[in-house]
Amino acid sequence: MAEPAAATAPAGALLRIEGLTKHFPVVAGLLRRQVGVISAVDGLSFEIMRGETLGLVGESGCGKSTAGRTILRLYEPTAGRVLFEGTDITALSGEALRRMRPRMQMIFQDPQACLNPRMTVGSIIAEPLDEQARMSAAEKRARVQELLEAVGLNPAFANRYPHEFSGGQRQRIGIARAIALNPAFIVCDEPIAALDVSIQAQVVNLLEDLQERFGLTYLFISHDLSMVRHIADRVAVMYLGKAVELGPREAIYRAPLHPYTRALLSAVPIPDPKVERTRSRIILKGDVPSPANPPTGCRFRTRCPIAERRCAEEVPAWRAMGGGRWVACHLAG
Amino acid sequence: MFTYTIRRLIYAVPTLIAISFIIFSILELSPGDPMAQVPLTVPAEERAKIAEAMGLNEPFIVRYGLWLRQFFINEPLNLIEQWTGWTIGDGERLRVRSWITRAPVTDLIAERLPQTLWVVGLAYLFGVMIAVPIGVISAYRQYSWFDQLGTLFSMVGFSVPTFLTGTLFILIFSVWLGWFPDSYDTTLVVRDWPSFLAQVRQMIMPVTVLALFNAAQISRFMRASMLENLNQDYVRTARAKGLRERAVVLVHVLRNSMIPVVTVIALGVPQIFAGAIITEQIFRVNGLGALLIVGIEGADYPLVQTLTFIFAVLIVLFNLIADILYGILDPRIRYD
Numbered sequence: 001m002a003e004p005a006a007a008t009a010p011a012g013a014l015l016r017i018e019g020l021t022k023h024f025p026v027v028a029g030l031l032r033r034q035v036g037v038i039s040a041v042d043g044l045s046f047e048i049m050r051g052e053t054l055g056l057v058g059e060s061g062c063g064k065s066t067a068g069r070t071i072l073r074l075y076e077p078t079a080g081r082v083l084f085e086g087t088d089i090t091a092l093s094g095e096a097l098r099r100m101r102p103r104m105q106m107i108f109q110d111p112q113a114c115l116n117p118r119m120t121v122g123s124i125i126a127e128p129l130d131e132q133a134r135m136s137a138a139e140k141r142a143r144v145q146e147l148l149e150a151v152g153l154n155p156a157f158a159n160r161y162p163h164e165f166s167g168g169q170r171q172r173i174g175i176a177r178a179i180a181l182n183p184a185f186i187v188c189d190e191p192i193a194a195l196d197v198s199i200q201a202q203v204v205n206l207l208e209d210l211q212e213r214f215g216l217t218y219l220f221i222s223h224d225l226s227m228v229r230h231i232a233d234r235v236a237v238m239y240l241g242k243a244v245e246l247g248p249r250e251a252i253y254r255a256p257l258h259p260y261t262r263a264l265l266s267a268v269p270i271p272d273p274k275v276e277r278t279r280s281r282i283i284l285k286g287d288v289p290s291p292a293n294p295p296t297g298c299r300f301r302t303r304c305p306i307a308e309r310r311c312a313e314e315v316p317a318w319r320a321m322g323g324g325r326w327v328a329c330h331l332a333g
Numbered sequence: 334m335f336t337y338t339i340r341r342l343i344y345a346v347p348t349l350i351a352i353s354f355i356i357f358s359i360l361e362l363s364p365g366d367p368m369a370q371v372p373l374t375v376p377a378e379e380r381a382k383i384a385e386a387m388g389l390n391e392p393f394i395v396r397y398g399l400w401l402r403q404f405f406i407n408e409p410l411n412l413i414e415q416w417t418g419w420t421i422g423d424g425e426r427l428r429v430r431s432w433i434t435r436a437p438v439t440d441l442i443a444e445r446l447p448q449t450l451w452v453v454g455l456a457y458l459f460g461v462m463i464a465v466p467i468g469v470i471s472a473y474r475q476y477s478w479f480d481q482l483g484t485l486f487s488m489v490g491f492s493v494p495t496f497l498t499g500t501l502f503i504l505i506f507s508v509w510l511g512w513f514p515d516s517y518d519t520t521l522v523v524r525d526w527p528s529f530l531a532q533v534r535q536m537i538m539p540v541t542v543l544a545l546f547n548a549a550q551i552s553r554f555m556r557a558s559m560l561e562n563l564n565q566d567y568v569r570t571a572r573a574k575g576l577r578e579r580a581v582v583l584v585h586v587l588r589n590s591m592i593p594v595v596t597v598i599a600l601g602v603p604q605i606f607a608g609a610i611i612t613e614q615i616f617r618v619n620g621l622g623a624l625l626i627v628g629i630e631g632a633d634y635p636l637v638q639t640l641t642f643i644f645a646v647l648i649v650l651f652n653l654i655a656d657i658l659y660g661i662l663d664p665r666i667r668y669d
Contacts, residue, residue, distance in 0.1 A: 101575025114566035128574040161664040
């Protein structure tokens with residue numbers, strides 16, 4: 001694949017996200033007037049390197065999925081830019097955006113809901129080929145069989161319907177569909193959360209194989225910290241719509257800089273009873289505040305064990321810490 | 334699917350026999366007197382003879398048995414004779430006859446059916462054709478002014494009865510404005526352009542009134558079903574595939590949303606035959622609904638029994654059709 005030289009993105013970055021923000025309006029009352037916003041994603045900025053897997057972790061409801069969908073422009077961003085190979089896809093519309101679609105794809109969490117129940121597996125996978133690539137019927141059939149084989153399914157399954165498959169098989173179909181158009185970038189939105197543990201490993205291995213074969217770049221959204229440690233090259237941590245920390249996997253897991261990352265990582269069980277017994281957990285007090293009414297200053301301060309007065313007044317800047325590490329905390333470093 | 338259909342049809346037989354018995358019993362219990370139409374000047378012994386000729390002196394169960402034989406054996410044989418020109422047996426069979434008109438009930442129905450099918454059937458067809466786009470657009474642009482208008486429209490259609498809208502239409506469009514005739518002329522024969530125009534003119538109001546009523550219900554179903562599907566992940570998948578928005582909505586969302594709506598539409602079809610009784614009365618459409626009213630007023634039991642039973646058959650039949658359609662449209666459903 002010959003890639004056009006990126007103009008604004010530095011060498012190596014496939015995707016550059018700048019201040020990405022997504023607010024959902026809150027409407028109420030008889031006239032359905034807008035009374036507020038839920039800031040699901042607020043000022044996200046990072047780069048995704050070509051060929052890497054960036055893990056995006058955080059609690060339920062912290063805006064991980066919204067971030068993934070907004071990056072692909074399945075949601076309209078409220079503010080910010082997404083530069084994909086140097087092209088700002090937030091500025092594209094209609095036909096231009098549609099032509100970008102094959103380059104970036106998504107794998108969904110629920111492998112049942114993401115497949116149209118009334119279409120056969122073959123037609124689900126072939127549909128983007130109809131739209132985006134001019135192919136004869138025989139070429140399409142061959143491509144569908146090739147894709148089914150690539151994800152480890154029997155090519156004879158093309159005539160069956162999604163409900164005839166197990167969860168793991170359906171997720172493989174979802175993956176086959178996503179790679180049908182040779183994308184460069186795939187958002188994996190909790191692709192293994194709905195699967196059995198035994199199947200999770202198979203699907204993750206498949207994703208890694210495909211990455212190697214086709215040179216894919218992943219944004220791997222998950223709340224499974226062990227799985228992210230296994231698959232990701234770099235990890236970004238989100239809390240309440242904001243990125244709190246980003247860095248190479250080993251650095252983050254060895255020495256987290258942000259108190260939230262520390263608490264999150266301390267919750268991961270260690271598969272060694274001796275160590276597990278003595279493991280000290282950082283227990284966060286209270287609940288996640290509402291994204292409709294986030295705390296002032298640092299959004300984590302209401303639950304932060306080391307918060308100071310400054311944290312309530314100043315929004316912490318997204319600071320580069322060296323070694324490719326970024327953090328948003330006044331007290332880090 | 335085939336064996337399922339056959340099995341359902343076999344099950345339908347005892348159901349329908351039970352229904353026919355219930356209808357017969359209800360009519361037996363009803364306070365109407367079939368002899369009330371006979372003038373009082375007719376002497377008592379003559380009245381007794383008339384009653385005997387109508388079979389009124391036989392016990393209830395014998396009369397029911399006779400009706401069963403007339404309806405299930407004599408009438409079908411008669412139909413076969415008419416279609417093929419054969420003579421089966423001696424060709425002399427007792428038919429289900431109306432007590433008022435003395436004409437065979439099936440002939441009366443055959444006479445009235447075209448009017449009902451034209452007016453009520455067209456109204457249903459138009460209703461569906463209006464309802465589906467309204468439902469689709471309302472759901473796609475939820476809470477927009479179009480959706481609000483559609484909601485208002487269906488609320489009015491639901492809650493204002495057809496006898497009110499019908500009368501209002503007559504008042505406005507035929508009495509005040511004089512655009513359309515106030516009643517439906519059944520004797521009009523369409524043979525040239527002006528008579529065709531006259532037919533169209535007289536059909537507009539009853540068809541509109543009924544179409545609005547039907548569209549109100551179906552558009553709600555359509556909207557709810559679309560809304561349910563619009564937020565599904567497979568729709569997001571379709572967008573991520575880079576499909577055109579029209580293809581996303583019409584191919585992915587609409588086709589899936591049509592599954593429940595098609596069955597609702599199929600279940601509503603028997604109502605067409607039952608005739609919109611009230612609307613037919615208001616616009617004097619001489620259809621099946623009007624025939625049923627005449628039968629009830631005159632205590633014409635064979636007529637009422639036969640008509641009601643035919644409606645029951647249609648309802649059972651269209652329930653089956655709805656189930657089969659569901660199986661065809663939704664690959665997740667497997668019969669057998």
